[in-house]
Amino acid sequence: MNKIEIKCTSASTINIDNIEPFQGTLKKRTKEQINQIIKSIEKFGFSFPFFIWKNENHNWCLDGHGRLLALKEMKKQGYDLPDFPVSFIEAKDENEAKQKLLRQNSFFGMTSIDDVLDFCKDIEVSEINIPGVEFINKTKAQLEEEKKNEIEKILVPYKKVHILLSMSPDTFIENENIIKNISRLEGIEYVQSEN
Amino acid sequence: MSSQKTNNSFLVEKIALRLNNLPEKQKIKVLDLFHGNGCIWGNIKRLSEKIIDVSGIDIKEYASFSLTGDNMKVIQSISLEPYDIIDVDAYGCPYEQIKIISQKIKSEKIIFYTFIQSMMGSLPFDMFSDIGFSNEMVKKTPVLFSKNGHDKFLDWISLLGVKQVRFINPTGRKFYGCFVLCPRRNTK
Numbered sequence: 162m163n164k165i166e167i168k169c170t171s172a173s174t175i176n177i178d179n180i181e182p183f184q185g186t187l188k189k190r191t192k193e194q195i196n197q198i199i200k201s202i203e204k205f206g207f208s209f210p211f212f213i214w215k216n217e218n219h220n221w222c223l224d225g226h227g228r229l230l231a232l233k234e235m236k237k238q239g240y241d242l243p244d245f246p247v248s249f250i251e252a253k254d255e256n257e258a259k260q261k262l263l264r265q266n267s268f269f270g271m272t273s274i275d276d277v278l279d280f281c282k283d284i285e286v287s288e289i290n291i292p293g294v295e296f297i298n299k300t301k302a303q304l305e306e307e308k309k310n311e312i313e314k315i316l317v318p319y320k321k322v323h324i325l326l327s328m329s330p331d332t333f334i335e336n337e338n339i340i341k342n343i344s345r346l347e348g349i350e351y352v353q354s355e356n
Numbered sequence: 357m358s359s360q361k362t363n364n365s366f367l368v369e370k371i372a373l374r375l376n377n378l379p380e381k382q383k384i385k386v387l388d389l390f391h392g393n394g395c396i397w398g399n400i401k402r403l404s405e406k407i408i409d410v411s412g413i414d415i416k417e418y419a420s421f422s423l424t425g426d427n428m429k430v431i432q433s434i435s436l437e438p439y440d441i442i443d444v445d446a447y448g449c450p451y452e453q454i455k456i457i458s459q460k461i462k463s464e465k466i467i468f469y470t471f472i473q474s475m476m477g478s479l480p481f482d483m484f485s486d487i488g489f490s491n492e493m494v495k496k497t498p499v500l501f502s503k504n505g506h507d508k509f510l511d512w513i514s515l516l517g518v519k520q521v522r523f524i525n526p527t528g529r530k531f532y533g534c535f536v537l538c539p540r541r542n543t544k
Contacts, residue, residue: 294395304375310369314521
């Protein structure tokens with residue numbers, strides 16, 4: 162049976178069946194996003210404790226909803242799930258627990274896309290999803306392959322004289338042979354438009 | 357690929373073109389005239405071993421930009437000499453920007469450009485004029501002049517002394533390219 166590596170420690174551990182989601186519909190996740198979390202857990206192990214607000218007999222999840230869904234999916238896939246490290250967060254009531262959950266999801270500080278990409282220099286970025294940041298998950302060698310699509314063109318200084326002949330259709334038909342003869346002359350490029 | 361979509365189409369192709377055509381030197385300074393959210397050069401910095409310093413300009417305020425404003429006004433008012441690369445990832449024809457750059461530079465620059473011809477096909481009259489088509493000719497036969505816009509753009513940049521251009525054409529109307537622009541010997 163596949164096992165999940167626990168890569169963090171805390172004073173308490175809980176079975177995920179005893180953790181209840183608290184955020185309702187605040188954050189939605191697609192199947193693809195859950196799969197990204199699963200891949201991340203497979204690659205790096207379970208790396209951060211759940212944040213839990215213990216109220217009466219409930220263990221409400223304040224942080225880790227995505228991992229909770231991913232772990233439940235992994236259980237279905239046959240993974241052996243141990244108890245997971247949790248940190249207990251204090252809140253006097255549901256209102257304060259919601260405030261703390263929102264603060265946990267808040268972004269205090271300025272991070273630009275440049276900064277994020279700079280921080281990620283030389284690291285592999287699959288399964289990372291930061292809003293607004295489009296990571297190119299290709300190696301330099303793969304991007305060098307794109308060179309085969311480049312068209313190389315040698316330019317010579319443009320030296321042409323343009324003459325516009327504008328005439329009615331009847332005049333054109335009358336002079337068609339003369340125009341054809343001119344267009345066949347060496348050095349002449351002839352383009353015809355009908356408007 | 358884990359990614360959040362931005363307004364950058366053909367991002368991989370644009371990044372590859374730039375990565376594959378960087379100058380030889382190790383430290384590179386870039387002036388990015390349509391910086392947007394900085395995704396293009398941010399990814400290049402991430403993937404390249406070179407030290408790349410990017411100054412970005414965009415009309416719209418982004419978290420990652422360096423300077424908000426009309427790039428035309430900015431390039432007219434600043435010295436372009438510190439930069440090795442000027443990136444003109446425009447939404448149409450980058451004629452105006454490249455014309456100003458060509459008049460100002462005193463040393464060789466690598467220009468990366470995006471050329472997109474709109475469905476209506478209108479290109480700058482001044483560019484046509486530079487390659488010998490009068491306004492009257494263009495107005496009289498707009499269909500004729502809506503064809504091969506990128507070829508006409510290349511005809512025009514040849515007049516700036518550009519000897520070679522490398523480009524990709526992932527869709528009919530979009531061209532992403534680069535060339536070396538040298539300072540003009542005779543300016544009018």
